[in-house]
Amino acid sequence: MEMSSLRNILKPLMPILAAVYGLMVIYMTALPMADGNEALGRQVLTWLLTLIAIALTYILVHRVEPKVFPVAKQFSLRFPKPAIALGVLLLAPLWCVAEGYVVYGLTSLIHTVHLEPISYTPEELHEDLLASIHAVLLAPVLEELCYRQLPISPFQRRRTQVIVCLVMALLFGIVHVRNFLGASLAAMLYGLVFIWTRNIWYAVILHAGHNLTATLLAVYCMLDLGQIRMSKMPVIILSDAKIVVAAVVLAIVGLIILQRESRDIMRKNETKI
Helix, strand or coil: CCHHHHHHHHHHHHHHHHHHHHHHHHHHHHHHHCCCCCCHHHHHHHHHHHHHHHHHHHHHHHHHHHHHCHHHHHCECCCCCHHHHHHHHHHHHHHHHHHHHHHHHHHHCCCCCCCEECCCCHHHHHHHHHHHHHHHHHHHHHHHHHHHHHHHCCCCCHHHHHHHHHHHHHHHHHHCHHHHHHHHHHHHHHHHHHHHHCEHHHHHHHHHHHHHHHHHHHHHHHCCCCCCEEEECCEEEECCHHHHHHHHHHHHHHHHHHHHHHHHHHHHHHHHC
């Protein structure tokens, strides 16, 4: 079979193939803790399996996919400058806070949402901090490669990319069944960020920053610095006013950094011309 024929067959199937592949690797990495046992040894095994899955997926999107779909090279896998990465990271807390209120508002239109104050014991916080190593450093990389880079990059037209982004957002929400609405909205945002920036790392950083913010909110509650309310089905986290203000301030700082870096890049380009 010629490469062009293979390309024509695979291209419309890429969203489904990517979703199945993503579900498979995420399931495999979660197997060590499938019975609810979160002992350190099992956590470490999950980290190792996730690292292996990331390496294999990176090879798939960096080496294999561009050979089948040359147009996939339009998206960069190069990590952004540290200052730009920091600017994007500082936007994440505001996104995390906003997501909670948006999901709460939409869910409230359907049924009453029961929220309870979050409280943590030192043991529960220790477990959450261990789990956050995977949630912040590893899972965002694997999920963004599987659910954004892999299915979207074979398509050249921006409109088609957005359609694939929406399809993958729904599939991503199904995978996160307890948080379907929040996960779907997050996946939609990360996909649009990927399409706009042409670089998967911006979506990864925003995703990781969101998860990091959720972890820091647990520490915030443990230290009794304020009150966070939560619903477990669907998963909704509503921050107090202090967190909202802090998130807005961090986002403003992030935007200032990004604007400054953007000006520097434009200045360098003008100098080259």
